[in-house]
Amino acid sequence: MASSLGRILGAALVSMSLSTVAIAGPLTTDAAALPSWKGSTPFSGTNAGLTHTVDAIVDFAVYAPGNFSLSAALGNPTDISGGTQYIYAYEVFRQGLDADISSLSISLVPGAVPDNTTLVGHDPTTPEGGVAPISSNFVPGGIAPKLNVRWNFIPAMAGSNHSDILFFASPFGPQMLQATVGGTFTTAAMASLPTPIPEPGTWVLMAAGLCSLFALRPRRRRQIEN
């Protein structure tokens, strides 16, 4: 009796630990990532009619320039920036039993990535594997200040699936801003994820440059008049 109870408890513990392994991805504990910029964010939301719910966990990690390809946890992946920029990496885990996951969208501050950047994607070769997005895009397209980055999953991610490692590159370090997980049944959920912020130093330098130009202008005119 005692031994069978022990077996049941043991099996329960093993299955719990396996399910934990299945849920927690490599990003949250990746030694190559910035120590204070790795973790998990839960997303939970409904549709307008409150009849359906979408639940997800998004793991994230931010890598300093040159460190992404050093990640043994991700199988030393290729760095799309060639090691020159920060890499922002995410992994979406579907939770709950209702809506499937159709997208992850993360806000960007204008100037956080270059207007003509295309350094966004996903990595199907990591040991983690996962569902590949049908598209990985900065928004808006073309050469314009980017306002968000989005990955779409078509068909939507169902069951207990998780995504590939999703990533993009930026010259700037992280802050937390709003992000949205879109689900089927017109559901959506919003929470915060790391996203780059242009350094204050950049703005100060730009302002100083503009001031200098303005200050030089009258002198030149006076010189011309003289």
Added chain:
Amino acid sequence: MIRTRTSLLLVCALAIPAAPALAGPLPVGPLATAPGVYVDGFANVWHGSTPYSNPFGLSGFVDWAVWAPGTFPGFSGYSPTAGEYVYTYQAAVEGSVALTSLFITLDNAADNIGEFTGDAGFGLVDGPTPADFMQILPLNEAEWYWFGGIVEDDRSKGLVFSSPNPPMLSDGTLIDHGSFAFVIPVPSPGGPIIPEPSTFVLAACGAALFVVRWLRVRHSGVC
């Protein structure tokens, strides 16, 4: 001369921030006031425009119109399913951030999703950005995606699907700038038309009276 040039430069500099203010909000599109749309048994005219917005700058409106079977006007790019109602939408973006998806709730049957453009005699329905992907998830939602986004002051093309069922008011969801907004109300296929019990009672009474009258006439004719 220098003063004139400086003044002109100053006017131009002031005009740049003033331009959006002078441009004003986008006018509602042709679908919102389209003639010839479906009118239900309660005299509800099924066209309109519904605004959406959120605190993150995602804002605009969705124009919509529903057409009874066989009445979809002469737009190009879409052939409705024969004998079905046609549900049309056009998303407009007013906020400073781009829109990348519109999903409409489907609680009932729908099929044949698509896009259309053109002027059917009451204004041009068009936009610069075609959808990159669209699909119907049965009894779930109708989806239109724009991977690069629809930017400020632009509209989608006409968005459309067919359904055997007449409309009811429902809702939808729009996403981007890492945020979302609901749009309420918008039309969506309702349940199929089921005659009320009183309709059957009335029909039965009428049939009974007809039979009684016919029997009387027949009986008096025989006598």
